[in-house]
Amino acid sequence: MMPKKKAVKKTAKKEKQTPKVIAGRINEMAKGIVRDIKKETDPEFITQQRGRSNVEFDEAKGVLRLGDKKTTRTFLNIGHAKKFMQTMLVSSKAHEYLKHNKTASIREIYYELKHTVPNTKENTFEGQTESDSCIVDLEHSVDTIREKLNLHANPKGTLYGDITLRDKVHHNDKFNCGKLGRGGWSIMSRLEPEEIEIVSVDAKYILVIETAAMYERLVEERFAQKNKCILVGTGGQAARGTRRLIHRLYDEKKLPVLCFTDGDPFGWYIYSVIKQGSMALAAHSDFMACPNAKYIGMTLDDVETYSLQNVTEKMKDGDIKRAKEMLEYPWFQNKEWQLQLKKALKEKIRIEQQALANKRLDFVATDYLPQKIKKKDFLP
Amino acid sequence: MMPKKKAVKKTAKKEKQTPKVIAGRINEMAKGIVRDIKKETDPEFITQQRGRSNVEFDEAKGVLRLGDKKTTRTFLNIGHAKKFMQTMLVSSKAHEYLKHNKTASIREIYYELKHTVPNTKENTFEGQTESDSCIVDLEHSVDTIREKLNLHANPKGTLYGDITLRDKVHHNDKFNCGKLGRGGWSIMSRLEPEEIEIVSVDAKYILVIETAAMYERLVEERFAQKNKCILVGTGGQAARGTRRLIHRLYDEKKLPVLCFTDGDPFGWYIYSVIKQGSMALAAHSDFMACPNAKYIGMTLDDVETYSLQNVTEKMKDGDIKRAKEMLEYPWFQNKEWQLQLKKALKEKIRIEQQALANKRLDFVATDYLPQKIKKKDFLP
Numbered sequence: 078m079m080p081k082k083k084a085v086k087k088t089a090k091k092e093k094q095t096p097k098v099i100a101g102r103i104n105e106m107a108k109g110i111v112r113d114i115k116k117e118t119d120p121e122f123i124t125q126q127r128g129r130s131n132v133e134f135d136e137a138k139g140v141l142r143l144g145d146k147k148t149t150r151t152f153l154n155i156g157h158a159k160k161f162m163q164t165m166l167v168s169s170k171a172h173e174y175l176k177h178n179k180t181a182s183i184r185e186i187y188y189e190l191k192h193t194v195p196n197t198k199e200n201t202f203e204g205q206t207e208s209d210s211c212i213v214d215l216e217h218s219v220d221t222i223r224e225k226l227n228l229h230a231n232p233k234g235t236l237y238g239d240i241t242l243r244d245k246v247h248h249n250d251k252f253n254c255g256k257l258g259r260g261g262w263s264i265m266s267r268l269e270p271e272e273i274e275i276v277s278v279d280a281k282y283i284l285v286i287e288t289a290a291m292y293e294r295l296v297e298e299r300f301a302q303k304n305k306c307i308l309v310g311t312g313g314q315a316a317r318g319t320r321r322l323i324h325r326l327y328d329e330k331k332l333p334v335l336c337f338t339d340g341d342p343f344g345w346y347i348y349s350v351i352k353q354g355s356m357a358l359a360a361h362s363d364f365m366a367c368p369n370a371k372y373i374g375m376t377l378d379d380v381e382t383y384s385l386q387n388v389t390e391k392m393k394d395g396d397i398k399r400a401k402e403m404l405e406y407p408w409f410q411n412k413e414w415q416l417q418l419k420k421a422l423k424e425k426i427r428i429e430q431q432a433l434a435n436k437r438l439d440f441v442a443t444d445y446l447p448q449k450i451k452k453k454d455f456l457p
Numbered sequence: 458m459m460p461k462k463k464a465v466k467k468t469a470k471k472e473k474q475t476p477k478v479i480a481g482r483i484n485e486m487a488k489g490i491v492r493d494i495k496k497e498t499d500p501e502f503i504t505q506q507r508g509r510s511n512v513e514f515d516e517a518k519g520v521l522r523l524g525d526k527k528t529t530r531t532f533l534n535i536g537h538a539k540k541f542m543q544t545m546l547v548s549s550k551a552h553e554y555l556k557h558n559k560t561a562s563i564r565e566i567y568y569e570l571k572h573t574v575p576n577t578k579e580n581t582f583e584g585q586t587e588s589d590s591c592i593v594d595l596e597h598s599v600d601t602i603r604e605k606l607n608l609h610a611n612p613k614g615t616l617y618g619d620i621t622l623r624d625k626v627h628h629n630d631k632f633n634c635g636k637l638g639r640g641g642w643s644i645m646s647r648l649e650p651e652e653i654e655i656v657s658v659d660a661k662y663i664l665v666i667e668t669a670a671m672y673e674r675l676v677e678e679r680f681a682q683k684n685k686c687i688l689v690g691t692g693g694q695a696a697r698g699t700r701r702l703i704h705r706l707y708d709e710k711k712l713p714v715l716c717f718t719d720g721d722p723f724g725w726y727i728y729s730v731i732k733q734g735s736m737a738l739a740a741h742s743d744f745m746a747c748p749n750a751k752y753i754g755m756t757l758d759d760v761e762t763y764s765l766q767n768v769t770e771k772m773k774d775g776d777i778k779r780a781k782e783m784l785e786y787p788w789f790q791n792k793e794w795q796l797q798l799k800k801a802l803k804e805k806i807r808i809e810q811q812a813l814a815n816k817r818l819d820f821v822a823t824d825y826l827p828q829k830i831k832k833k834d835f836l837p
Contacts, residue, residue: 257637258630290564
């Protein structure tokens, strides 16, 4: 049987999970199951329970965590048998990827494993949600993230600034992301330290930007050069690869993280995911979260400060629902965010980053951001 | 009044629209309006009629075009007055951008121009759709694309391979997109020749790839190096910047274009937009289309050829509706596509690019694409 999962407390330790270490853990888990079968006892697979009922906010560290509740799946339980088989297929395939230095998208592993079980009409998987769920089980069971299982979802996000990366497994390419014209580097879906090395970075902070258009604005205004910072465009909710990159700059390079999103519940939630992690990935906060990140804007106070009353938008029903939920989240229980969320619910307006263009195209770069940074006018 | 728009026949001529030329055209248009006002006649703004009723398929050239139908807007018509005012605001702002070498997103120009008309309660614009529509009017009126008005929408898309670009207006950055690790270059929203120079490209063809995950697969398999080609990941329907880049490689560098999408009506439509242009942008085919592009896959015949029966998906209602529409489009009137679309409607299945992982992760790179290229097994 699988050794009981122990919480690994130190981030540094988690980051040292090499492919060999992870492959070893899968091997251990599989050996336990083989032992059970040889002993003619019912093999068990133990993973962590998911969902909000098992998500906790670790106040001391300022990140979300998965609680201690476990789920045990046994092969001889008819309700578990198929899922058990699926988990074994995913585990075995991930082990193979690790052994052969291959990586795959979560859609590819689904397709690779999908087949009809010989002499039956039963398919191994009916849809990708089934294999995705096994991937999460395996991540939790061997206490890692899918990226370290050589699996990844789609890439999204762009990096700009004086940072030099080296792709150690791809021609040893070494490149500076501030010398790629205004396009910038397209952030990969997986960038684990064993493969992508942060060779050097010369910056005072990272500015995480929600919209692709605002990212382009700040690149065009040479904001990174003038303010000695790194720009990361997330294009909406940050993809896992982008979160890993921000986390690595925060953790390895000790760079402060400032988040700049639209002034609405969706934007503020994007910030909270960068800072405290997300409920869906509560188990992975040590790999993803940046608990000291700060929020630079947009806020509803900006509407008055910068006379933007004419360019606000009405909040949609989804925004209102989200704001109400966020009011209750333990990680939004501080006076600044409670005020902000209550203000949103009272005024029912939102303000976009690009609305600053109403002052002047470059106002965001020459006035708004520099003033806020100078005054340390951040939300926690 | 505006000089009557003349169709500029040669692509080369269109490509030579410098910012000065375009600013001059806006100026001419505005001077005509001022003349009308001084003569105390009703000023007119003439643009091309949009919508499918004015879209034609130019069979000789193999691209979509806008027909000759015109729309005239007069200031003293109460139904036109507001739109007239909006068009003048957009024209004047675009002229300013061109004069000062600034670019803006279409969301920014909306915010820049939005204000309450003094002494009234009337806003210049109520929503971005209103300014967007003026941008299209202006594009058509001065016979150009918004990129040459220094306007752009959001960027999307990634470039990989032995191609060296220079950003002439941004530190003169020069970089090779095959030396950026596995991430690749994040394609900008605007890449006009005056700003982004294609310094050199060493490739036999461009492979345009629908999904970000398949793009990553082919980069990981070193497909570009092994097959001497350029990879462009569109991430779904190609953004305008990505279409411009593909067109420029096709037009300036005479590179053949091969498209690789999911085997479904949506993917095939993505291909047709690369090849013949889109109905919404029918006026801009000379800037965007690649009429000699070829389609490499996925096709429904691949399902049999490669025994992928087990990994097809059911077509959704949207796919079925789209396939029926495409059957009627003049640019799908050839036996190969008629067969393909009819097969889709009969079997009601679709096949994704990533389904090839069912053979082997690298099957697409070692077998599928090279075999098709060797046999020239393309759809027109």
